[in-house]
Amino acid sequence: MSITPRTVISTDADLVTSINVFTVTPGRQAELVAALDRTTRVFFATVPGFRSANVHASQDGTRVVNYAQWASAGHFEPMLRMPEARPHLAEIGALVEQSDPRLYEVRSTHHGALTAPR
Structure with missing residues (x-):
């Protein structure tokens, strides 16, 4: 059985988190999200110490947040x-x-x- 890695946000996790808030012109938000997805897949995820990345796009189209976990600042x-x-x-x-x-x-x-859905 394989285990699917997931982002774990916990005070017990021995990690550092890189949070980068990008400001973009609204017409470039989707392009930045695609670039972050692609570069994470082909490069960042291959680097020793990389644990996870999550990309968030603001609803107003002007910000993108990259939340990435690494084993340490030394990585x-x-x-x-x-x-x-x-x-x-x-x-x-x-x-x-x-x-x-x-x-x-x-x-x-x-x-x-936690509540049951209605």
């Missing part, structure tokens, strides 16, 4: 300097007006009560 930061990363990072950079990348640690999580 994430060297990836940014890899020659193989340059064309992927350049493609993404050419599509955005602004980006705000940061590394985070999960400090707390909260959940609503």
Whole structure:
């Protein structure tokens, strides 16, 4: 039986999270989402230490958020300097007006009560 990897948001997870908020012109949001999906599949997911990525598109068409989990900052930061990363990072950079990348640690999580659907 194979186990499908999933994003786990937990204070117990020994991970760092890269959250990058991209600002785009509304006409470029879908293009950026497609580029992030493609580059994650063909490059980022192959890098040692990569755990998961999730791409969120704002309903107003002006933001895209990339939420990616890595084993450690020691895995994430060297990836940014890899020659193989340059064309992927350049493609993404050419599509955005602004980006705000940061590394985070999960400090707390909260959940609503589980109820049966009506």
